[in-house]
């Protein structure tokens with residue numbers, strides 16, 4: 001599996017945040033196991049966990065097919081629990097249960113990464129079939145510095161470190177918010193509508209130009225126009241490292 005430069009940076013930055021001297025690591029929501037397979041040293045006992053059976057096939061460590069709200073591990077079973085790009089997807093009724101489970105199973109550290117300060121309202125796209133509007137990545141919550149620093153406080157954990165990962169520049173102009181709110185964005189190719197399950201595929205039109213290419217031309221024009229507006233600095237992800245408050 002190819003790992004993008006950006007993803008590599010995220011995984012490396014996350015791993016480097018964990019203090020040395022731990023012996024076991026459980027990656028909750030590991031997907032195909034990219035982090036465990038490529039970024040965690042082999043002298044560490046690794047455990048992979050995901051609720052997606054097919055994705056889990058890629059993980060090379062001992063694996064568990066389970067949901068984040070019912071981790072099949074004893075209390076304080078592993079030194080470090082990582083959970084990356086997962087909790088922004090969790091439905092309302094699972095969220096707190098999930099955080100509680102992560103803190104139950106971790107002995108020393110928890111490491112979380114999530115997208116940084118996403119504006120969920122501006123990200124909505126519309127399904128051309130049933131007209132439902134939804135987040136194309138199925139993200140249901142957004143995280144800023146304060147939210148990340150307080151994530152495990154109620155379970156007796158202290159935030160030891162926060163890092164912003166992968167600097168980027170966002171255009172902004174005064175009417176952007178209103179423009180985006182009134183413009184209906186079509187759902188991207190290969191995204192499935194969570195309501196009716198309609199999925200758009202990238203189709204070649206009669207000129208042999210794929211919709212993706214057409215989109216990239218549009219994106220180029222848009223970028224050229226937007227270049228006259230100032231840009232503000234932001235980051236793609238925020239990572240938090242937590243330690244148990246008392247031993």
Ligand SMILES: [Zn+2]
Pocket residue numbers: 127128129130131132193194195196197198
């Ligand atoms: Zn739909």
